[in-house]
Amino acid sequence: MNYRLLSTLLGATLLSAGLTACSSPGDQSDGTVDGKKTVLDVWLMRDSVSAAFQKEFEAGFEKAHPGIDLKIQIQEWDGIGEKVTAALASNDAPDVIEVGNTQVAQYAQSGGLTDFTSRVAELGGSNWLKGLAEPGVYDGKQYGIPYYAANRVVVYRTDLFGKAGVDAGEIKTRDQWIAATKKLNKGGGQGIYLPGQNWYALSGFIWDEGGDLAVKAGGKWQGALDSPEALRAMDFYGRLQALGKGPKDSDEAEPPQAEVMAKGQVAQIISTPGGANVVVQSNPDLRGKLGFFPIPGKTAQAPGAVFTGGSDLVVPAVAAHQEQAFTFIKELTGDAWQKKLAAAMSYVPNKKTLAGAVSADPGTAAMAVGAANGHATPNTPQWAAVEAKNPVKEYMTAVLTGGNEEEAAAKASKTITTTLNSGS
Template identity: 80%
Template sequence: MFMTIGLTACSSGGGSQDAAGGRTALDVWLMRDSVSAAFQKEFETGFEKARPDIDVKIQIQEWEGIGEKVTAALASNDAPDVIEVGNTQVARYAQSGGLTDFTGKVAELGGESWLKGLAEPGAYDGRQYGIPFYAANRVVVYRKDLFEKAGVDADRITTRDRWIAATRTLDRGGTQGIYLPGQNWYVLAGFVWDEGGDLAVESGGGWKGTLDSPAALRAMAFYERLQALGKGPEDSDEARPPQAEVMAGGQVAQIIATPGNANAVVQHNPGLKGKLGYFPIPGKSAGTPGAVFTGGSDLVVPAVAAHQEEAFTFIEELTGDAWQKKLALAMSYVPNKTTLAGAVASDPGAAAMAVGAANGHATPNTPRWAAVEAKNPIKEYMTAVLTGRDARTEAAKASRAITSALDGAS
């Protein structure tokens, strides 16, 4: 989901069938760019050597339209055996009753050390359906040369207060301290979680938007302070214009992005090669990194899949420690367990992600959250506050819109 490495599908078709020589054909759907072709080949070879009775057949799926395709597969009699899904999509599929329940396998899979931002959205109604696959999250990508010129030491930016002070020092002499668009709501969500709040909470059998809570209001106030230390637009997000292009084209000291964005910055401005660094988004205290939205994927098994035992074996291997370490290094991902963070120590961007991932979160775990994102009143709220409207009034309005979307979505 986060990389741009192409893959070649090893097979087509989603149904289960017997392979030649009495082997079990295990049909697997993985998403475009989740793994490289080299890693895919290495894993298949290693897995089939250990389990010669299984013939792994991987079909690469496109993210566009995947929701409808997975929903149809779960309702059919010809579903694949294993499917990769976005971590926040699991509840949507589990609600239908179409997924295999792995609650009894959590301990066997090392679930006590799973990243919370992958494990929690992989559960629904108290049962575990999604098995954490890989994660990625936002960090601070910064210009080493601009920091050095301003006398700012990135290693000392360990709290929000120090971050604000450093950014204020950087925001002078034609340099933007930070480029932070006004509608980067994933960043705001992290600040909300830092303050002990959430975007919505479950209450009385339903869900209620909570952007008007004291915690969420404190988070928006901090976002406003940080955003003012640059020239980010109040009425657009990080994709309009692409913030990597903005950083490449001007004197921007920092952006908040996944480390892969640094590659895009250098592509647009080769002169910045070797001049970009990373550090975790700071938290309120030096001992705890800032909360982040954990993006990534879980692996699920359709309840109607023909080869349940083989599917579990595949998942157990791919999400096990040995292959997780290899995947993290190959793709600059965060492994699925907090105990494996050291596996990416040699990759500065991934190492910064791994620190933040320990305090990772996901959006409210309801199948109806997609209805909120469709219209996204959070973005409208942020722009309203940044353009001078009353935060409490606008937060209450946005909270009502979130509640309405969660109550009324199908």
Template identity: 75%
Template sequence: MKLRLLTGVSALVAVAGLSACSSSGSGDGGSTGGGRTAIDVWLMRDSVSEAFQKDFEKNFEAAHRDIDVRIQIQEWEGIGEKVTAALAGNDAPDVIETGNTQVARFAQSGGLLDLSDKVGELGGDAWIEGLAEPGAWEGKQYGIPYYAANRVVVYRKDLFANAGVDVTRIKTRDQWIAATKKLDKGSQQGIYLPGQDWYAYAGFVWDEGGDLATESDGTWKGALDTPEALRAMAFYKELQALGKGPKDSDEAQPPQAEVMAKGQTAQIISTPGGANVVAQINPELKDELGFFPIPGKTAGTPGAVFTGGSDLVIPVVSQHHDAAFTFVKELTGDTWQKKLAVAMSYVPNKTTLAGAVAADPGASAMAVGAAVGHATPNTPGWAAVEARNPIKDYLTAVLTGGDPEREAAEASDAITDAMKSGS
């Protein structure tokens, strides 16, 4: 999932008529001059910097002189349809970067190579769950975790100091609420939380032990009407009231970074990249912005977050499975994951590599949350839910006075119907 500022992913269309095969029986079927195998790789815009890409290609080809890597940068807009077409044809690239929540849709089509027998070799026991889980489908691993990003709290150091709030003492949701109440005074917002920030709400649902949808005997249904999700809604409502965020729009309308840049907002929930936007708009705030993980219910556990980011997949129709896997193994291996994390302020794909971003305040705050991160329900039908997004309507309905239980039941039914239509 594109997560430079955590925007959504387009709904995808299922691919039919392809059958999966095991990576163990694949080989490389083509080569360039000099006996080198050429592989085409699609990486997404902002996935890597130009400098990182050049450094990786140079070192990779020096270590693997029989492979010629040809990386093509793709735009996020329309990428679902482009990948769908590629998987259905005979000229797909050999490696594709895909949003972690997209993998199930592509895997269901039969267009992705099963890499289950490679998990141990790739150190899969340490993968971030929010990347690894959606990269699997029906017990098989198709997506290899590439990088992660998630929301943190971006805060104003000066406003916290003026209110006498010590950020180091905010370890629980109750402490967060108490601090935010002190910050919410006069024209100053304790927190700017739009009413339809459903990813933030999802984190509170997971904190309570619930989920957005549940599966039983192969059937998925919405779960916003469970006691856990209703408790999450109550907390969301309490937090949202400590600011002037609109109840009927999300963090992009208006852009919350623009709101914070105006100078009267103590906190927003965003990826660290949001702080960069704030500072670009209002350079005077550059040194006043800090980060901390979204607090959890208890001091020992940070708040659950949606883990966005990307996985790498190999199309079945690729003629160069071995070379493609070599590329994936290198880019997702410890050496290049550490370099990628530093270069791009991403969270590495393994919990054991969190120390790589220790010197980056925003990325290190992300890494704390990523360790307990979640993905949206792992079903191809979820894309239809995001397209219609009854969760946003539900949040607005409750925040504007609707009965939580009645509105939750209606939203759960809408989620159920959407998943049925999208599967």
């Protein structure tokens, strides 16, 4: 999945934290051979790190591991799939590659990635975010190591909430969210802008209900939009969507929902926190008037489930420096550097135990709460083909425009089933 836009929206701040080395000089993984340093080639993606973070990490890493000469190359998201596939099939692959979390299965299927299953505990895997860790697994083996996460929250107008007498801090459940949005609709306001095809939001509601987009049984995938759980989720989505004036036949990009919020009296959108920056850029008068809260859950005991976007780190099976690559991954995904990355880039760290690292940033803090209940799309290389057709969007529009919900769900599920099993 392409996360360039997601990453860009999240924004960046300058790195201010100091260096904390996780290993000491002379580590056996440093790789000096006959007095020569090991050159470690790493591909990181555009907007994954700031220039300041990259410079400080490279310096700190090489000081801690004097036998390694770290060479980080920044790659563009456009066309990266073909480039990674070619690298994995070559004899000259980089040692470490950053990939979108939902891309891991695609690359692991070919047998081109190193299996880290036996080293998960060493990397603190028991605390990894589920939405990053699970997509990194293929056929029961851990190939992708969680790097950073990002997800959607509710971005809201603090002035409109105040005018309506709504306290965002008290919205913990879906029912409370519906009640608050109804209040926000009074006086000519628009309680929420929610387009009809925001399938990421619908996915969260489906997971809250205990369902999924597709399930695997007996070695075969089965689309699950026609399950009772998914139907209940779509019913809630319809109720929420009806409280605004969002189009029923397009997603949040058509028109750009942040621009819609900037122009009128829209009180809420579901977006990454960086969406607030776009709102303010379009309408500077809204600076200081935007806030964030996690998408509410079905009950107050847990935040709403969210789709976890972000990246994992993988090592090509043909990479020449396997142990040094593991050392790099252990450093960058370790607690010390994860805290610094979160501060520098406004990302959610890869472990649930590190959520406090972003407490000073309201948008990222709201993301971190939701990330604890994060999920990913069905873990199969064929899911990309489902997104290309996107029967989920077609299903949502059909229901919202008065179509038979069960028939539309069955049709979409059948398409998902056929697509997911086409490569098996």
